[in-house]
Amino acid sequence: MNKKSITSPILGERFLRVEHPSGLTILLCPMEGYSTAYAMFSAKVGSIDTTFKTQREEDFVEVPAGIAHFLEHKMFECDDGDAFAKYAKTGASANAFTSFDRTAYLFSCTGNFRESLEILLDFVSRPYFTPETVQKEQGIIGQEIRMYDDDPGWRSLFNLLGALYHVNPVRLDIAGTTESIAQITSDLLYRCYHTFYSLGNMVLTVAGNFRPEEVLETADKILRKGEEVRIQWRKAEEPREVAAPYVEQSLSVSTPLFQLGFKGEAGDSLTNLRRQVVDEILLEILCGESSPLYRRLYDSGLINGTFEYEVLAGRDYLCCMYGGESREPKKVREAICQEARRMAAEGIDPDAFRRCKKSTYGRYIGMFSRVESVASLMMGAYFAGLENMYELLDYVRDLTLPELETRLREDLDPRYSALSVVNPA
Amino acid sequence: MSQELNRAELAEGVSFTSIRDRKFKHNYISISLLTPLEEETVTANAILPYLLRRGSKNCPDFTKLEQTLCELYGASLSADVGKTGGYQLLTCSIVGIDDRFALEGESVSAGCARLLGEILLQPNIIDGAFPEEDFRLEQQNLIDTIQADINDKRAYTVNQCRALMNEGSPLAIPKYGWVEKAREITPQAAAERYARLIDTAKVEIFFVGCGSPDGAREEFSRLFGALDRHPVPFRLPPIVEKAGAVKEKTVEMEIAQSKMAMGFRTGALADKKQMDAAKLMSYLYGGSPFSRLFVHVREEKSLCYYCAARFDSVTGVMLVDIGVERENQPAARAAILEQLSAVAAGDFTDEELESARRAYVNSLRSVPDGLSSLEGWYLAQILRGSRLTPEEEAQDIAQVSREQVIAAAGAVTLDTVFFLASKPGEPEKEEESHE
Numbered sequence: 001m002n003k004k005s006i007t008s009p010i011l012g013e014r015f016l017r018v019e020h021p022s023g024l025t026i027l028l029c030p031m032e033g034y035s036t037a038y039a040m041f042s043a044k045v046g047s048i049d050t051t052f053k054t055q056r057e058e059d060f061v062e063v064p065a066g067i068a069h070f071l072e073h074k075m076f077e078c079d080d081g082d083a084f085a086k087y088a089k090t091g092a093s094a095n096a097f098t099s100f101d102r103t104a105y106l107f108s109c110t111g112n113f114r115e116s117l118e119i120l121l122d123f124v125s126r127p128y129f130t131p132e133t134v135q136k137e138q139g140i141i142g143q144e145i146r147m148y149d150d151d152p153g154w155r156s157l158f159n160l161l162g163a164l165y166h167v168n169p170v171r172l173d174i175a176g177t178t179e180s181i182a183q184i185t186s187d188l189l190y191r192c193y194h195t196f197y198s199l200g201n202m203v204l205t206v207a208g209n210f211r212p213e214e215v216l217e218t219a220d221k222i223l224r225k226g227e228e229v230r231i232q233w234r235k236a237e238e239p240r241e242v243a244a245p246y247v248e249q250s251l252s253v254s255t256p257l258f259q260l261g262f263k264g265e266a267g268d269s270l271t272n273l274r275r276q277v278v279d280e281i282l283l284e285i286l287c288g289e290s291s292p293l294y295r296r297l298y299d300s301g302l303i304n305g306t307f308e309y310e311v312l313a314g315r316d317y318l319c320c321m322y323g324g325e326s327r328e329p330k331k332v333r334e335a336i337c338q339e340a341r342r343m344a345a346e347g348i349d350p351d352a353f354r355r356c357k358k359s360t361y362g363r364y365i366g367m368f369s370r371v372e373s374v375a376s377l378m379m380g381a382y383f384a385g386l387e388n389m390y391e392l393l394d395y396v397r398d399l400t401l402p403e404l405e406t407r408l409r410e411d412l413d414p415r416y417s418a419l420s421v422v423n424p425a
Numbered sequence: 426m427s428q429e430l431n432r433a434e435l436a437e438g439v440s441f442t443s444i445r446d447r448k449f450k451h452n453y454i455s456i457s458l459l460t461p462l463e464e465e466t467v468t469a470n471a472i473l474p475y476l477l478r479r480g481s482k483n484c485p486d487f488t489k490l491e492q493t494l495c496e497l498y499g500a501s502l503s504a505d506v507g508k509t510g511g512y513q514l515l516t517c518s519i520v521g522i523d524d525r526f527a528l529e530g531e532s533v534s535a536g537c538a539r540l541l542g543e544i545l546l547q548p549n550i551i552d553g554a555f556p557e558e559d560f561r562l563e564q565q566n567l568i569d570t571i572q573a574d575i576n577d578k579r580a581y582t583v584n585q586c587r588a589l590m591n592e593g594s595p596l597a598i599p600k601y602g603w604v605e606k607a608r609e610i611t612p613q614a615a616a617e618r619y620a621r622l623i624d625t626a627k628v629e630i631f632f633v634g635c636g637s638p639d640g641a642r643e644e645f646s647r648l649f650g651a652l653d654r655h656p657v658p659f660r661l662p663p664i665v666e667k668a669g670a671v672k673e674k675t676v677e678m679e680i681a682q683s684k685m686a687m688g689f690r691t692g693a694l695a696d697k698k699q700m701d702a703a704k705l706m707s708y709l710y711g712g713s714p715f716s717r718l719f720v721h722v723r724e725e726k727s728l729c730y731y732c733a734a735r736f737d738s739v740t741g742v743m744l745v746d747i748g749v750e751r752e753n754q755p756a757a758r759a760a761i762l763e764q765l766s767a768v769a770a771g772d773f774t775d776e777e778l779e780s781a782r783r784a785y786v787n788s789l790r791s792v793p794d795g796l797s798s799l800e801g802w803y804l805a806q807i808l809r810g811s812r813l814t815p816e817e818e819a820q821d822i823a824q825v826s827r828e829q830v831i832a833a834a835g836a837v838t839l840d841t842v843f844f845l846a847s848k849p850g851e852p853e854k855e856e857e858s859h860e
Contacts, residue, residue: 087714147682252578370794
């Protein structure tokens with residue numbers, strides 16, 4: 001078994017990377033003094049994986065939107081009972097989530113760690129779907145979709161992604177639609193499973209209160225090496241231009257909500273991870289709470305305390321977003337775009353750069369202080385192709401002004417922006 | 426035990442609680458002012474944390490304040506309004522990285538304590554009033570916040586149920602107050618409210634983190650020591666034990682999914698044993714993915730995505746909420762009540778009870794791993810005059826018997842049903858338009 005210890009001189013901490021004989025990579029970060037152990041068994045598959053094949057198949061398959069999320073729900077059902085019922089015997093708190101590009105099964109526990117880990121590795125390794133159980137789940141997920149239909153923040157985000165992207169599947173709602181999930185069958189679920197849930201396409205990350213030997217012994221017991229699966233995606237030919245500069249919808253809300261998005265220059269996953277770090281600093285400098293523009297917008301009543309920013313990045317997509325409540329979202333868009341153009345022409349204030357770098361550095365230290373965020377970070381960095389997650393701190397510390405200015409021109413170009421508004425009905 | 430709790434009285438009605446644990450990388454300080462929920466004052470109180478967050482006498486400029494926070498490695502300064510029992514909680518807090526991570530040897534923790542002290546106790550009040558411009562903005566923001574309670578339909582339904590359940594009592598008063606009252610506040614009135622609260626509120630200061638709390642304690646001791654305070658005695662209102670006739674209300678809205686919240690009274694919780702039994706019972710009933718509600722209402726009947734129970738030990742209220750299709754509401758309601766009757770009839774296995782117990786104990790033992798979960802835990806303990814650790818609570822939960830759980834479920838009575846119904850007929854498909 002190939003083991004490697006990766007350390008951070010800044011934090012004085014380390015984690016262990018193990019290449020398990022089953023083909024699974026295991027990342028382990030014991031954290032002294034914590035009561036909780038947090039384990040995530042994740043597959044590199046999400047809502048963007050809509051058209052794919054492996055070396056076993058001749059043709060690409062196009063699957064209904066929302067299938068990765070549906071699969072996540074269905075994995076909890078096993079031929080020998082429900083996974084939650086098994087966790088009930090250990091006391092672990094278990095959950096799972098599906099995002100654009102990953103699916104994670106997780107638990108946190110303060111005791112019976114080995115037993116809970118065994119349950120996790122076992123149920124994710126053994127798919128069990130029947131037409132009856134698939135039909136039952138359509139009712140439950142149908143209600144989940146209806147819940148999100150009423151969520152103004154969620155709607156404004158997905159309307160924005162639909163406006164920014166023509167064909168990139170990041171534009172699709174993660175849970176799909178009631179129509180798309182009606183097309184899901186147990187056969188399609190098996191095909192997705194056998195494509196994406198091979199151990200070479202997964203990672204196990206554990207942080208907190210546990211001993212590495214417990215994990216490795218459990219992995220030896222449960223995991224078996226399978227056939228190597230080579231996944232091919234049909235990449236959507238996404239133009240640089242946005243699909244629509246403006247989109248709106250009416251819902252029962254009190255004041256309009258908006259999301260303003262800039263479609264960035266997407267590279268591969270690792271490039272996008274680095275760009276995400278840099279772009280977050282950029283968004284803070286441009287219109288974070290410490291910026292003059294934020295102050296102008298706030299003082300003129302155009303934005304309020306709900307205003308925030310976020311960078312969304314993964315395979316083939318990168319976008320920078322500002323959002324919140326505003327009575328005049330179009331004026332907010334104008335002001336932010338104008339400031340982006342001004343900064344691109346006049347350069348970024350070096351003092352703001354230094355300050356925001358410092359605050360981001362502090363924020364990143366924070367990500368290493370909770371068991372759940374350490375386990376997530378190890379997983380995210382691994383899937384992006386970054387071997388050493390601590391390098392994120394170095395990215396921030398070593399960032400230069402010219403690099404930031406390049407990102408400003410490429411990722412915050414107003415020509416590639418779109419505005420999504422949810423108006424009161 | 427690595428987490429020793431220290432508590433000191435800094436001034437009359439001002440307590441400082443510290444929990445130090447070297448595993449953390451941050452230090453967190455919060456100051457909460459507790460004041461009775463009253464119709465006349467609740468709205469003007471609610472604006473104060475946000476007004477204070479705009480800046481202090483020493484740093485009246487919001488942008489400069491934010492830049493100072495950047496220099497403190499992105500320390501996060503928050504203002505918040507909450508409520509517990511019949512009290513409104515006005516909180517200002519700050520969290521920053523420990524000094525050992527500062528790249529240039531600065532003392533982040535001292536900077537954070539000083540800033541928080543200035544924000545709370547040296548506000549930018551000039552001639553008895555907050556600055557007009559800051560005030561107008563925060564007044565509008567408060568109005569927006571009050572009105573935005575319909576945006577989150579699940580939270581809205583729960584809030585409406587609670588308000589209906591407690592009609593006529595302080596518990597029904599919304600934590601941000603009312604729009605009409607918000608319009609009436611003036612910069613002078615806000616300053617007067619501030620002075621009154623600093624004089625009379627119960628003040629709870631928390632320091633949780635890896636660093637030494639000494640600096641913060643000295644800072645707040647000095648600041649509060651300079652005041653001549655007249656705190657109002659703190660008393661949580663008694664619990665309503667039993668429901669009368671069931672109160673029902675239905676409101677229609679243009680939504681895709683209907684929501685229902687059911688409020689229950691849980692009987693006399695006179696001693697700790699009854700309280701523990703009620704907590705464990707609500708876990709068994711609807712607190713986990715293997716609870717009665719999850720397994721029988723969601724998984725077996727496929728009626729919903731969520732259906733859960735939560736118990737508030739301060740008010741003795743258990744609340745069940747569900748997102749459901751309008752036409753399925755009667756079936757959901759019947760199923761929820763049926764599961765409660767099953768628990769009261771002892772129609773559950775020992776294994777189910779032990780599962781609920783394990784899950785609850787697991788959540789208790791996770792409390793010491795988070796700064797804010799520690800603060801939340803001990804603040805709740807202190808307000809009820811206790812100092813119980815999560816581990817001690819876990820040991821108490823281990824003692825609850827099957828009979829006690831059955832008795833706890835038997836004491837539950839349905840008080841209120843609030844139903845947020847989608848307008849009849851298929852909701853219109855989203856209208857999207859492009860510019």
